[in-house]
Amino acid sequence: xxxxxxxxxxxxxxxxxxxxxxxxxxxSDVAQVTIPLFLKHGIDSLQTETSFENVWKYALLIxxxxxxxxxxxFLIRETxxxxxxxxxxxxxxxxxxxxxxxxxxxxxxxxxxxxxxxxTNDISAVRMFLGPAVMYSVDTFVKIVLIISVIFSLNYKxxxxxxxxxxxxxxxxxxxxxKINVLFSKIQEKFSELTTKVHESISGVRVIKSYVRxxxxxxxxxxxxxxxxxxxxxxxxxxxxFMPILFSIxxxxxxxxxxxxxxMVIEGIMTIGGLAAFIAYxxxxxxxxxxxxxxxxxxxxxAASMKRLNQ
Numbered sequence: 001x002x003x004x005x006x007x008x009x010x011x012x013x014x015x016x017x018x019x020x021x022x023x024x025x026x027x028s029d030v031a032q033v034t035i036p037l038f039l040k041h042g043i044d045s046l047q048t049e050t051s052f053e054n055v056w057k058y059a060l061l062i063x064x065x066x067x068x069x070x071x072x073x074f075l076i077r078e079t080x081x082x083x084x085x086x087x088x089x090x091x092x093x094x095x096x097x098x099x100x101x102x103x104x105x106x107x108x109x110x111x112x113x114x115x116x117x118x119x120t121n122d123i124s125a126v127r128m129f130l131g132p133a134v135m136y137s138v139d140t141f142v143k144i145v146l147i148i149s150v151i152f153s154l155n156y157k158x159x160x161x162x163x164x165x166x167x168x169x170x171x172x173x174x175x176x177x178x179k180i181n182v183l184f185s186k187i188q189e190k191f192s193e194l195t196t197k198v199h200e201s202i203s204g205v206r207v208i209k210s211y212v213r214x215x216x217x218x219x220x221x222x223x224x225x226x227x228x229x230x231x232x233x234x235x236x237x238x239x240x241x242f243m244p245i246l247f248s249i250x251x252x253x254x255x256x257x258x259x260x261x262x263x264m265v266i267e268g269i270m271t272i273g274g275l276a277a278f279i280a281y282x283x284x285x286x287x288x289x290x291x292x293x294x295x296x297x298x299x300x301x302x303a304a305s306m307k308r309l310n311q
Contacts, residue, residue: 003307004129004299010087018134021079025139028072031065033146036280038062040154043273076135084131092123095309113196121191122305125184129302133295140288140295147281147288154274158261162282165252166289172245173293176238181300183235188308190228197224242293250286257282 011018042058095118151159201208201217208217257278264270270278 003303003310006310010090014083014086017079017083021076022138024072024075024079026142028069028076029139029143029146031069031072033150035062035065036277038065039280040273040277043276044271080135081131084127087130088123088127091126092119095119095123111196112199114192116195117188117192118309121188122309125305126302128298133298133302136291136295140291143288147285151278151281154278155270158257158264158278161256161260162253165249169246169249169289173296176241177296177300179238180235180297181304183238184301185304187231187235188305190231194224194228197221239297246290246293250289254279254282
């Protein structure tokens, strides 16, 4: 993560727009979190008053909350994602200007393909941290805090049981993320070798054709391309573990809630509406948990690319 620290100056330059985006995240999440509460009150009210007016009232409240959340979700992207594109532009400009200041000796010892990879792949990977990773990190944190606060207010004992499996998730995310960082660094190195080979072959195409070396060039390019594919597939295999682990752990939480919460409803400790809201909140927790794994992927990839750019 230390390699990402140089991005601080870019964030500070756009701090006002970013802060506005964070406010929109808070407002959107608050609107989303109220939806299961309306569901709870709607279901519970049917036990005492079964009327179309009552059903319509809570249905309209749910729709209104969803629309408000959607509007602010749009504004989030209009601020944070737009800022990430602006910072990407500034980062690429700064990178290019820095290249103009480097001595001739640097270019003698550095492959052109490496510089091309930095200017394209690496900066694009960093942009994913500047936009989606920052946006979903804040969104995930706010949503988890709000949901956990509400489910504890509904029934603190059931909330404790529901959250018991989640520390396992943090452990798996940490382990897999470290592995992804190493693999992504290797992928970027292979991409640099690939672009260097393409640049050399196109620049020296007259020599290649003069000495009839086309087939040899095809073989060398195929080997480098296969190496790049193999490294990419290694990363894909590790990333593929995220979703099954996330859904398995959150699934265990939902099973515990249905089992223990069902007993509480039978004993009169909890209402049916309360149990429905509780399950809805746990379902709403699935995306933040998935997003946390996805964000860790992006952060590790961005950190690997930013380390290359810093060098």
